[in-house]
Amino acid sequence: MRDFSNDMENLSLNTATVRQRWNLEQIIDGCARHGIVDISPWRDQVADCGLEKSAKLIRDAGLTVSALCRGGMFPAADARGRQAAIDDNCRAIDEAVALGSRSLVLVVGGLPEGSRDLEGAREQVLDGMRSIQEYALSCNMPLAIEPLHPMYAADRACVNTLKQALDMCDRLGEGVGVAVDVYHVWWDPELREQIMRAGRSGKLFGYHVCDWMVPTQDLLLDRGMMGDGVIDLKKIRGWVEEAGFNGKCEVEIFSAENWWKKDPDEVLKTCIERHQSVV
Template identity: 60%
Template structure:
């Protein structure tokens, strides 16, 4: 029997080009990995009931479901549709017993230059979904994205901004609303350590790892394997743990020209080796 790799989760985007959900789970188990974070399209492809059955039968920890969010829209109908989709995402996360639903909040509506307005729509959207998440027992984790994504993917770009939203919507820190800290998006932030401590154990809900390559050939699909870039992963791990996070580190790598072209088992074996030696 393969030894369990404690403290490691695999975001299934890391092997999305090699495997579907069931095959990815089988691969993780072959390598002793018992924590995963699937994406909603991967769940839809196999069916929610079947995915939930696999999670239960294999005793998997689902460290997060990716993703909800994308709240801003150019009209009220679009904003309502986004809220409805997020409510469905909450239901899916509950069925999978996910530790959290990760929110990539969305950028500017088409044709807009009003980033403050987009951020206001984000707050309104999260506020609308939060009661459903509380009722389902699914924490919402806002994931701030690197500023290069502010226009199209996420107008919340620092841990401080994300925590300000948490404080506004959940001031008692009930555990219903928090943050997902992805090193790819936050490693550059001079306030990262202070904000991780500010977040504390009730707000820190996920810790995603990979590396930043120099040069980066594509903003979205050229993330590096841990140890291949410039991020000080042990330092950020210390910050996150000092803030009270004790869950698995979740490897999330989008790599169209490298890791997505490798056999899935090679990718997972490398994730395990780098987790043990680099992180």
């Protein structure tokens, strides 16, 4: 495993981690001040700042972009809704290119309104991804499917295990891989096996860290800071690196009643300390 004890180069900040008290310009400035060299911004934050301005601020601060969050949300109740999702994903690809992002993360979407057809929703995801794949390839923009915890199957992502995501990658082919977020997959008994599969196939595009709190007060907005919960972070990073991943460890924390209320400078300091000690 890489030695992170004094490391800053392998830390990336997902901008959701401090989004409640800082806008994107403030986040970029804060990362530069704290020596964080890589970020993963969200599209709404980029839109609020302006795409061209966001790209310039990132470049001028000397930062790189590991991923743009997010594309996806493909399933819809009718053809018009499905086409709207495809069009939005093409715009997301353009934004990722403008920001110099190394990938576009896809949260694929859940059940269409009024539907109970989970397998049908997954087929809609595949159809949607096929519709944007050629354009993404022409833009040299990798697409990273992020499987989400099964509790999100109905409303956010009908792809819930790394195996499901990699099966989709196999069906789709070139330019499509996965982003592994420990919050969503730490519980999976097949996790090591599937991480190795992703590494063998060159499909491991991203790695996200946080922690699972016990008890969890809110299934969306109560992620823990690394080291505060029950995930064996070093074990999972060991698997990811054994599989050949040598990219950034992206801190992504949604924490409405804890970390989002804290001074963002203190949050960044804590992210750095935990990256170097427990990740």
